Amino acid sequence: MVSHRDNIGPAIVFLLLMCGGGVASWFLAAPALSEMARPDYDVTRMVFTYSTLPRLATALIAGGALALSGALLQQVLRNPLADPTTLGVSAGANLALVVTSLFLPDLLGAGRDLVALIGSATAAAIVVSLGARRGFSPYSLVLSGLVLSLWCGGLAAILTYLNQRYLSSLFIWGAGSLAQQSWVIPLSLLWKLAVIAIGCTFVMRPLSLLDLGESSSTALGVRLLRLRFVVVALAVALAAFVTSAVGVIGFIGLVAPTIARLSGARRPAQLILWSPLIGAGLLFFADSILQLVAGGLGDFLPTGAVTAIFGSPLLLALLPRLKICHRLQSPAFRRPRRWDGTAPVIIAAVGLFVLLMVSAFLGRDVNGDWAFTSGEFSVDVLAIRIPKILAALTSGAMLAVAGSILQRLTGNEMASPEVLGISAGATFGVAIALFAVAPGFSGQFAFAVAGAISVLFVIFVSSRRSAFAPERVLLAGIALSAMVDAVVGVLSSTGDPRAVLLMRWMSGSTYLIDGSTAAMEVALGAVLIAVSLATRRWLDILPLGPSPSAAVGIPLAKSRFALFGLAGLLTAAATLTVGPLSFIGLMGPHLAREAGLARALPQMVGAALIGGGLMVAADFVGRTIVSPYQIPAGLVSALVGAPFLMLMMRKRSAS
Amino acid sequence: MEVSRRSFLHFAAASVIPTPLFAQSIGPRIVSLDYGLASTLLSLGLPPVGISDLADWDRWVVEPPMPKSVVDIGSSFEVNFEILVTLKPDIILTTPYLDELLPKLQSVAKVVRLEIFTPGIGPILTAAIAATRKLAVELGRENEAEQFLARADVFFAQCRSRLEGKNLPPVALVNFMDARHARIYSSPGLFHNVLERIGVRNAWTRESNYWGFETIGIEDLSKVTDPDARLIAFDPIPPDVLPKLAQSPLWNRLSFARPGHLSILPPALMFGMVNEAMRFAGLLTDLLEKEA
Numbered sequence: 001m002v003s004h005r006d007n008i009g010p011a012i013v014f015l016l017l018m019c020g021g022g023v024a025s026w027f028l029a030a031p032a033l034s035e036m037a038r039p040d041y042d043v044t045r046m047v048f049t050y051s052t053l054p055r056l057a058t059a060l061i062a063g064g065a066l067a068l069s070g071a072l073l074q075q076v077l078r079n080p081l082a083d084p085t086t087l088g089v090s091a092g093a094n095l096a097l098v099v100t101s102l103f104l105p106d107l108l109g110a111g112r113d114l115v116a117l118i119g120s121a122t123a124a125a126i127v128v129s130l131g132a133r134r135g136f137s138p139y140s141l142v143l144s145g146l147v148l149s150l151w152c153g154g155l156a157a158i159l160t161y162l163n164q165r166y167l168s169s170l171f172i173w174g175a176g177s178l179a180q181q182s183w184v185i186p187l188s189l190l191w192k193l194a195v196i197a198i199g200c201t202f203v204m205r206p207l208s209l210l211d212l213g214e215s216s217s218t219a220l221g222v223r224l225l226r227l228r229f230v231v232v233a234l235a236v237a238l239a240a241f242v243t244s245a246v247g248v249i250g251f252i253g254l255v256a257p258t259i260a261r262l263s264g265a266r267r268p269a270q271l272i273l274w275s276p277l278i279g280a281g282l283l284f285f286a287d288s289i290l291q292l293v294a295g296g297l298g299d300f301l302p303t304g305a306v307t308a309i310f311g312s313p314l315l316l317a318l319l320p321r322l323k324i325c326h327r328l329q330s331p332a333f334r335r336p337r338r339w340d341g342t343a344p345v346i347i348a349a350v351g352l353f354v355l356l357m358v359s360a361f362l363g364r365d366v367n368g369d370w371a372f373t374s375g376e377f378s379v380d381v382l383a384i385r386i387p388k389i390l391a392a393l394t395s396g397a398m399l400a401v402a403g404s405i406l407q408r409l410t411g412n413e414m415a416s417p418e419v420l421g422i423s424a425g426a427t428f429g430v431a432i433a434l435f436a437v438a439p440g441f442s443g444q445f446a447f448a449v450a451g452a453i454s455v456l457f458v459i460f461v462s463s464r465r466s467a468f469a470p471e472r473v474l475l476a477g478i479a480l481s482a483m484v485d486a487v488v489g490v491l492s493s494t495g496d497p498r499a500v501l502l503m504r505w506m507s508g509s510t511y512l513i514d515g516s517t518a519a520m521e522v523a524l525g526a527v528l529i530a531v532s533l534a535t536r537r538w539l540d541i542l543p544l545g546p547s548p549s550a551a552v553g554i555p556l557a558k559s560r561f562a563l564f565g566l567a568g569l570l571t572a573a574a575t576l577t578v579g580p581l582s583f584i585g586l587m588g589p590h591l592a593r594e595a596g597l598a599r600a601l602p603q604m605v606g607a608a609l610i611g612g613g614l615m616v617a618a619d620f621v622g623r624t625i626v627s628p629y630q631i632p633a634g635l636v637s638a639l640v641g642a643p644f645l646m647l648m649m650r651k652r653s654a655s
Numbered sequence: 656m657e658v659s660r661r662s663f664l665h666f667a668a669a670s671v672i673p674t675p676l677f678a679q680s681i682g683p684r685i686v687s688l689d690y691g692l693a694s695t696l697l698s699l700g701l702p703p704v705g706i707s708d709l710a711d712w713d714r715w716v717v718e719p720p721m722p723k724s725v726v727d728i729g730s731s732f733e734v735n736f737e738i739l740v741t742l743k744p745d746i747i748l749t750t751p752y753l754d755e756l757l758p759k760l761q762s763v764a765k766v767v768r769l770e771i772f773t774p775g776i777g778p779i780l781t782a783a784i785a786a787t788r789k790l791a792v793e794l795g796r797e798n799e800a801e802q803f804l805a806r807a808d809v810f811f812a813q814c815r816s817r818l819e820g821k822n823l824p825p826v827a828l829v830n831f832m833d834a835r836h837a838r839i840y841s842s843p844g845l846f847h848n849v850l851e852r853i854g855v856r857n858a859w860t861r862e863s864n865y866w867g868f869e870t871i872g873i874e875d876l877s878k879v880t881d882p883d884a885r886l887i888a889f890d891p892i893p894p895d896v897l898p899k900l901a902q903s904p905l906w907n908r909l910s911f912a913r914p915g916h917l918s919i920l921p922p923a924l925m926f927g928m929v930n931e932a933m934r935f936a937g938l939l940t941d942l943l944e945k946e947a
Contacts, residue, residue, distance in 0.1 A: 044877075050905030051874035101893070112895065179835045179872030182903035363737060380740040511733045514759060628729035628738050629710075 009264030010274035017281030024288030025056055054180035059287040059303070060280040061189045062178070062242045063252050067279020068197065069238040070253025071260070071272050075207050076231040077131065079141055080261075083253030084120075084239035087141065088148035090250070092123025093243040095152035098159050116244030117237065123148055124236040128228075130646060144646055150418075150583075151642035154635045157507055177302040178246055178287050185245045192241045196234050200272060203231055208268045250308035250486065252279050283307065308486035344595040345602065348609040352393075355613050359389050359620040364627035385623075387518035388511075392619040392633055393612040394518075394525035395574035400588025400611025401532045402570035404604045405563055407589050408539045416586035417571040423580030424483070425455030426572040431487070445524075448572035456568045507579055509632035517577075524573050529608060532566055539563070539600035579634035582618070583641030584611045614640075683745040683794065688731045688756075690716050691928030692748040692769060695787055697721075698803045698930060699796045705742045707731035714891075716924045718934055739763055748790070767793045772926060774865045780848030783928040807929050814853040814940040823943060824883040825856035827876065827911075830868075830925075831892050834899035837876070838868045846925055849932045853940060858884040866926060873900070876909055885946075886911040887939070890922050918942055 029052055070083035084090050096119025097112065127148055131141035180186065206227050209217040218224060242249065256279030257271055265274045287303050360382065361372050403416040417423045429451025433444045513521070538559045541549050546556055571585070578584070588611030589603060597606040618637035623630050686705045687693035693706045697719045706712075709727035713720075726742060729735035731753060739747075744764045749756065751773050760766045769786040776782045784804060791800030828846050829837040840846045841859045844867015850857050858879045863869040876886070900906045911917050920942060923935040 046905050046908045047874050047877045050903065050908075051872070051877075177836065177872075179874065182905060184899075184902055377741050381737050384736045384740070509733065628727050628735040630729060630733050630735060 007265070007270065007274075010260050010270070010278060013259055013263045014274065014277045014281050017278065017285045021056075021059075021281060021285035021288045024285070024292055028052065028288060028291055050182055051180055054183050054186050055178050055287070055291075056284065057183075057186040058178050058180055058189065058246060059284045061186055061193055062246055062249060063256070063283025064276035064280035065189060065193045065196075065238045065242050066249060066252040067256030067282070068193070068200070068272070068276040069235040069242075070279075071257040071275035072200065072207075072231050072235040072238075073253075074257055075210065075268050075271065076228055076235075077128075077141060078210060080258070082141060082145075083251075083257075084235070084243070085149070085248075085250045085254060087127050087145035088123040088152060089120045089236055089239045090243050090248045091149035091152035091156075092119040092121075093117075093240050094248055095119055095156045096122075097244070098156040102159055112244045113241060117240040119152075120236050120240035120243065121233075123152065124232060126646070128232055147583075147642045147646055150638055154507075154638040154642070158631055158635055158639070177304070189241060189245055193238065196238055197276075199230075199234050203227060203234075204269055204272065207231065207272070211268060247302070247304055249283070249304035252283055252307060255279075256282055305486040309483055344592075344597060345606050345609065348595075348606060348613065352609055352613040352616070355616050355620075356389060356393070359616050360385055362620075362624075364624055370624075383515070387513050387515050388619060388623075389616055391513045391518045391521045391577045392615040394521050395576075395578040396582075396584045396588070396615025396637075397529060397608035397612035398525050398570040398574040399578070399582060399585035399615075400592075400607035401529050401604050402567040402574070403585035403611075404589040404592070404600070404607045405532060405535075405539065405567045405570075406585075408543050408600065409560065409563055409567075411543055416583075416589075417567065417574075418580065418583055418585055420455075422452050422455050422568060422571045423575050423585075425451040425453075426575035427451070427580040428483075428487075429572070430576065445573065445576055448576055449569060452568040452572040452575070453565070456564050507632040507635045509579070509630070509634070511630065511632070513577055521573065521577060528566065528570050528573065529604075532570070533601060533604055535559075535563060535566070536600040536604070539604075578615060578637075579632065582615065582634040582637045584615055584637055587611070587614060587641050587644060684743060685746045685748065685794075686728065686739060686742060686744040686764075687748040688734060688753055689748060689750050689769075689771075690924055691771065691783065691926065691931060692750070692786075692790065693721070694719055694930040695790060695803075695928050696748075699791060699794065699799045701794060701796065703748075704744060705739070707734055715922055716927065716931065717922060719930060734760075736763070746794070771928060772866055776843075776865065778843050778848045779845040779867055780852070780929075780932055783845065783932065787929055804929065807933055810933050811849075811852045811936055814936045817940055817944055818854055821943070823855055824885045825858035825879075825881050826850070826885045826887050826939075826943075827858040827879055828887050828889070829876075830889050831896045832870070833893055834896045835873055837871055837873060837888075839863075839871055839876075840868050840925055843867060844925065845927060845932055846923075846935055849936045849939070852932075853936050855939070855943070868925065873903075874905055876911060877905070879909075879911075882910045884910060884916070886917045887920055887942070888917065889920050889925075892919065915946065918946070 029048065033048070066084060069089075073082035073084075073087065074080055093116035096115050100115045127141060127145045130144040206217070206223075209220055210227075212220070239253070257275040259282075260271055260274040260278050265271050283303070286307050290303055290306050362370065363381065363385070364370060399417060402422075406415040406417065406420065409415075426448040429447035429449070430444050432451075433447035538554060541552060541554060542559065542563075549556060549559075574585075588607035591610045592603045592606035595606060597603040614637055615633060618640065619633035621631075622633045622636040625631060682701045685696060685701060685703045687696060687703045688707045690706075690708070690712070693703055694716060696703050702722050703725055705726040705728045706721070707728055708731055709721065709725060726738065728738050728742070734756065736759065740763055747760050747764050747766045749760060749766055749768050751768065751770055754768075757766060757768070767790065769790055770776060771779060771782045771786050773782075784807075787800055787804060788797075791797045828840040828850075831837050839859050841857055841861060841863045842848075843865065844863060847857050847867060858881055861869070861878075900912070906912050920935075920938050923938060924931040
């Protein structure tokens with residue numbers, strides 16, 4: 001039985017959005033409508049018929065399709081965080097299209113849809129198969145989705161970066177623009193949406209039964225595996241079609257079902273009915289407002305990036321009210337092997353030394369040949385290289401230590417500065433510093449710290465009620481990261497040359513580091529890491545839970561606060577040189593734990609060595625692989641780090 | 656008159672493949688971080704030893720061709736300093752766009768910073784001519800610069816007279832980004848200034864940013880109301896653009912969609928200097944002359 005009361009809330013939200021969008025569209029269309037009365041002026045009518053109206057229709061249809069896709073995914077994976085953005089579906093499509101436009105441009109003319117579909121399907125297959133091993137828990141899914149998104153995004157960024165002028169259109173596409181010149185896109189989306197919506201009616205009943213739990217639904221005759229496959233395929237197809245037609249439009253698929261849930265829709269059937277309607281209203285409203293604003297500015301703004309800019313804070317605001325009725329699987333910390341950690345630490349240190357030597361003395365010369373640095377220029381060249389290497393080393397070590405602290409504090413082995421959005425916050429600070437005030441290193445550091453700390457603060461506030469449920473923290477981090485990305489997307493597509501600078505910050509280039517910056521970085525890193533190592537007792541005891549910690553006299557609130565602050569400082573300092581998405585903060589502590597370093601002190605030392613080494617290696621590869629052009633170290637390490645992490649998640653879930 | 660061994664070598668080297676020797680043997684060793692400045696150097700008779708983004712030169716600038724001896728020093732945003740110091744430049748040419756690199760560049764060699772594309776500088780062609788003179792003063796090549804600028808003036812005048820008296824349509828200049836968006840060029844940009852010089856009207860009258868372009872949706876092209884207006888699109892055009900446009904009723908209703916109202920020009924650099932302006936003027940004049 002569906003009670004009518006549950007439907008009132010979503011209906012009101014839907015009507016409000018539609019009215020808001022309708023009023024805004026009326027303002028947009030009014031001049032054209034009044035001019036249309038003039039019989040001699042045909043072009044206005046044409047623009048109205050073939051640009052304004054199709055755009056509104058596209059907004060409605062794309063919003064509905066994305067929201068339906070999100071609702072389906074959330075329902076079948078029983079995971080309130082699933083949506084095309086978080087599962088990497090959009091990023092997969094984006095990467096596929098970037099690769100095709102670079103290497104097989106003729107394919108695009110033939111089948112953009114197909115290319116996007118292949119990319120999305122591949123991404124979704126990887127993420128869902130990883131999630132399947134862990135019962136589609138929010139963690140594993142969102143994390144592997146996030147990791148895959150970052151990987152695809154990183155690769156797309158490198159390709160774009162190396163072909164800047166040629167790929168400027170991909171910026172627009174990646175930021176999702178709804179501009180239309182005909183009815184082709186809305187109509188083709190409409191029939192695809194219709195077919196999939198009809199498909200949905202067939203799976204409604206088994207989908208509703210899923211809420212009873214796996215065993216009960218299986219007993220009632222639901223074929224779980226087939227159902228999951230079919231529904232995920234439907235959702236991915238929807239997202240891929242929208243992405244290939246209008247680009248990446250972030251967050252509608254996550255926000256719309258969330259709003260539906262918050263406004264009262266509870267049952268699966270209600271969610272799947274109301275989510276697309278609310279999603280349609282949401283994108284319609286957003287795009288109409290945007291056109292009014294942009295028209296006033298006379299500037300080009302892509303809708304997708306703008307929805308993400310507004311969608312993420314909205315999500316953050318909703319976060320504390322989000323009812324999570326899904327059972328969380330607490331991550332199983334493996335029983336630590338009893339190891340003193342001397343051997344792995346020594347091995348790591350020796351390896352790091354060799355790496356540093358190679359990285360300092362091997363390079364490419366003017367003709368692009370490999371050469372050891374020697375002769376008349378060696379002093380100059382080393383003076384250029386050594387600061388970069390030191391900065392990479394320090395940042396990697398700092399990120400890894402920050403990751404160790406966060407993982408121990410949250411009790412979540414997937415926590416890291418990158419995943420929690422702390423890096424994104426720091427980058428946001430740096431971006432503001434660059435654009436608004438452009439101070440030197442210390443000023444940028446101050447802004448980065450402010451950014452990182454504000455993100456931590458937001459995470460704190462939004463998760464205080466839920467006693468630091470990692471899930472919410474994760475969601476907040478994702479929302480923030482997406483917001484930073486969106487801002488960069490908006491800047492890039494307006495063709496603002498400064499966007500390239502910001503992109504470089506985002507991608508983590510050690511490029512602008514000179515001797516003095518590196519010296520500051522090293523000093524800062526040494527102090528912060530030393531302080532972190534001094535907190536080893538807290539870090540050993542706090543993960544055991546509040547009561548044991550209080551029993552041995554640790555001031556709970558203070559110690560947590562101090563440790564989070566420390567992680568924020570470490571992240572901010574590192575982000576200044578290697579950008580927000582290097583994954584070192586995730587890989588370092590993990591690898592250290594894999595090597596058997598379980599206690600806080602050896603784990604942090606090992607993580608610092610490993611993290612520093614990885615970053616130096618990434619920097620070296622980035623500097624030499626396509627010389628004289630240089631790829632940012634942060635991107636390189638993300639490209640290595642993401643698949644590595646996914647392999648580890650597989651291994652872990654298999655064991 | 657006896658031919659000295661040196662000038663003979665020069666001649667020989669210039670007639671076959673220029674070797675690094677050729678590039679080193681005259682004048683100061685210059686590195687340019689900007690396409691426009693690099694092509695201006697060629698016109699001043701001082702080929703650079705290295706430039707940034709050399710890999711894309713043939714795709715965006717095309718002419719004048721860069722000598723084979725020139726070394727690629729990576730992207731202009733991330734100049735590969737390891738290669739830069741190995742080139743031992745005497746002078747590095749840069750623009751305000753790359754100001755964040757200034758301190759680092761200054762530690763390598765003397766930096767000459769020329770302002771062409773900066774907010775509020777006004778018409779770009781005027782700025783480019785002023786920058787050419789300033790550069791010539793820095794390099795002691797005033798005579799060559801005046802000759803070059805005089806050549807440019809003559810060339811623009813020739814283009815103008817070739818088009819004089821023809822019934823010229825106003826033109827809109829675009830780069831198609833994808834099937835739904837374009838960049839359109841207008842005042843104060845370089846191409847707009849060229850249009851003024853050779854007596855062609857720009858159909859897009861709205862001012863743009865100081866780079867001289869704005870990003871628009873294709874439907875905005877309907878704001879060009881002159882029925883005779885010609886749309887000129889630069890290569891490279893993404894492969895799916897023209898087929899997609901052909902399906903659009905809106906596009907088909909625009910005057911640009913009528914046969915003969917859309918022309919495609921080979922690539923020309925819109926963010927260049929005098930050489931790039933001349934290249935564009937030449938390409939456009941040939942096209943309009945042919946179609947008039």
